[in-house]
Amino acid sequence: MQAKTTILxxxxxxxxxxxxxxCTGCGLAIAYRVGLKALGKNTILVVPPxxxxxxxxxxxxxxxxxxxxxxxxxxxxxxxxGILATLKSQGKTNIQVAAWAGDGGTSDIGLQALSGxxxxxxxxIYLCYDNEGYMNTGVQRSGTTPIGAITANTPFxxxxxxxxxxxxxxxxxxxxxxxxxxxxxxxDLYDKIVKCKxxxxxxxxxxxxxxxxxxxxxxxxxxxxxRLAVETGYxxxxxxxxxxxxxxxxxxxxxxxxxxxxxxxxxxxxxxFKILTDEQIAxxxxxxxxxxxxxxxxxx
Amino acid sequence: xxxxxxxxxxxxxxNGPGDGGRTGSWRVExxxxxxxxxxxxxxxxxxxxxxxxxxxxxxxxxTIPPKIDLEYCKGCxxxxxxxxxxxxxxxDEAEFSKEDKE
Numbered sequence: 589m590q591a592k593t594t595i596l597x598x599x600x601x602x603x604x605x606x607x608x609x610x611c612t613g614c615g616l617a618i619a620y621r622v623g624l625k626a627l628g629k630n631t632i633l634v635v636p637p638x639x640x641x642x643x644x645x646x647x648x649x650x651x652x653x654x655x656x657x658x659x660x661x662x663x664x665x666x667x668x669x670g671i672l673a674t675l676k677s678q679g680k681t682n683i684q685v686a687a688w689a690g691d692g693g694t695s696d697i698g699l700q701a702l703s704g705x706x707x708x709x710x711x712x713i714y715l716c717y718d719n720e721g722y723m724n725t726g727v728q729r730s731g732t733t734p735i736g737a738i739t740a741n742t743p744f745x746x747x748x749x750x751x752x753x754x755x756x757x758x759x760x761x762x763x764x765x766x767x768x769x770x771x772x773x774x775x776d777l778y779d780k781i782v783k784c785k786x787x788x789x790x791x792x793x794x795x796x797x798x799x800x801x802x803x804x805x806x807x808x809x810x811x812x813x814x815r816l817a818v819e820t821g822y823x824x825x826x827x828x829x830x831x832x833x834x835x836x837x838x839x840x841x842x843x844x845x846x847x848x849x850x851x852x853x854x855x856x857x858x859x860x861f862k863i864l865t866d867e868q869i870a871x872x873x874x875x876x877x878x879x880x881x882x883x884x885x886x887x888x
Numbered sequence: 889x890x891x892x893x894x895x896x897x898x899x900x901x902x903n904g905p906g907d908g909g910r911t912g913s914w915r916v917e918x919x920x921x922x923x924x925x926x927x928x929x930x931x932x933x934x935x936x937x938x939x940x941x942x943x944x945x946x947x948x949x950x951t952i953p954p955k956i957d958l959e960y961c962k963g964c965x966x967x968x969x970x971x972x973x974x975x976x977x978x979x980d981e982a983e984f985s986k987e988d989k990e
Contacts, residue, residue, distance in 0.1 A: 595937045606946045606960040607906035612914060613964030617944035645907030653903045774941060800964075808965030808978070811942055 593775050593782075599625050608651045610643040613807025615771035615798040615814060616717055617643060620688070622774040623715060623795075624654065626781035631684045632657065632671055636664045636698060638690030639724040639799075640717070661697040664689045665705035665790075668712045684785065685712040692722045695731035695754045706761040709789040713781065716754060716792070717771075719799040727802045735872075736855075736864045739802075746863050758792040759828050767827040767836075770796040772814030776837040780827060796823050804859030813857050821848040821876045824883075835883065842880075843887050851876055906960065911945070915963030917978035919956055925975035928952045939967040939976060 603624035610617045616639055624631070633656040635641055641658060645651045659667040668687045675683055689698055694716035702714060721739050722728040729739040731752040738746050759766045765784040769777040777795060784791045798814040800807040817823040818838045825839040835843055842848060851873050855861040864872075923929040927936040929952060940950045947957040948967060956967075968976040 595941050596934055598941070600950055602946055604946060605903060605905040605907065606957060607908055607911045608945070609908035610944065612962040613966055614944050618942060621944075621946060622941075645901065648901050649907040650901035650903045651905075651907045806965075808969045810944075810964070810966055811970055 593778050603653045605651045608643050609645060611801055613800045613810045615810050616640065618774055619717060619771040619777060619795050619797060622778050623781060626778045627684055627686050630682055631686055634659060634664055634668045634687040636661045636689050636693040638693050640688050642724050661693050663701055664693060664698045665701040665714060669705050669710045672710055672712060687712060687714045689716055691716060691718040691720060691732040692730040695752050706758060706763060706790040711789060713791045715795060717795045717797045719797040719802060721802050723799050723802040736868060737860045738863060755794045763792055764789045764830055765791040768794045768825055770814050770818055770825060771798060772811045773837055776825060805857055816854040816857060819849045820851040820854045821880050822851050822854055843883050846884060848880060910959055911962050912959045915961060915981055917963045917965060918981055919967055919976050920979050921953060922975045923953050925973045926953060927973060938970050942966050942970050
């Protein structure tokens with residue numbers, strides 16, 4: 589088991605330049621920066637249209653120091669497969685291919701390409717950053733928008749449907765590594781990426797990203813909101829290594845403590861959940877409690 | 889047309905800072921570091937650096953004392969919020985004179 593990375597042992601080399609087009613207080617910028625540190629210098633990135641394309645910049649300036657291929661929405665995983673095939677034909681084996689896509693580009697539009705690549709067992713890391721909506725086009729609902737969230741096309745009642753559980757879909761492909769992370773816990777993200785680098789086949793990451801304009805909170809509370817999502821048990825951090833499920837980092841500690849922060853605090857910190865009634869919140873709280881009761885039972 | 893002129897037809901960006909311009913002009917509040925409260929400054933050795941880890945814009949350096957690059961700092965205030973000793977406070981930009989801004 590590798591030692592946990594601390595702030596002082598985190599590499600200081602940066603792969604992102606300052607002065608990006610990302611919004612003030614963007615959670616993605618934190619996760620992207622730490623994620624690239626973990627992936628390292630020998631990495632080729634594949635990015636479909638998403639907030640990350642905004643962050644990476646317009647021609648002729650790019651904010652990322654690594655080579656990056658910008659592709660169409662539906663072809664992220666297919667393009668990564670193509671790069672892998674090229675690297676193989678050129679005999680380059682030490683280069684890591686990483687696809688970074690948004691939640692819309694993963695759960696809605698890019699899912700079939702990703703599913704195909706995962707089934708073929710292509711050797712790359714797929715990182716989905718989940719800001720729970722199509723944020724860069726003006727906050728529209730996506731497959732991973734949670735129930736009750738107000739978006740541009742669910743403006744009055746909020747989204748009526750449940751959030752799509754993409755990590756579970758990917759785990760059903762029997763991948764060697766599936767993990768969920770959060771921008772509020774960047775060191776956990778770093779450790780997980782370093783851990784999975786040498787594993788065979790497709791590796792899938794789901795990263796929870798607080799988004800100030802889309803979620804409706806003051807940018808300075810970005811990390812606090814991300815942390816609340818984990819501490820309330822609303823979003824759990826786990827990894828599935830060869831089919832073996834294990835809670836990690838802050839979520840693992842919650843099981844030890846047997847105590848969750850009321851989910852109400854997470855909802856009331858953001859304006860997108862303002863139409864949720866107390867009954868609806870109580871309902872969601874019951875679902876979370878049931879989920880965690882199962883975790884507690886497993887721990888005993 | 890073929891692929892002979894393909895090289896000229898691709899758009900390929902060079903990396904560099906300031907893709908979004910001088911993003912410091914987005915700032916409404918400016919982070920000010922109080923060295924007497926900052927943990928690495930007080931101990932005079934590498935410690936804490938939470939502000940460096942959580943800065944989305946990579947404008948806080950991992951040095952003693954931490955330096956903030958105001959040319960690109962967007963003033964989100966995450967550093968002020970996450971600092972365990974509250975050594976960074978956010979001050980309204982209007983309080984700084986015009987010359988100081990340039």
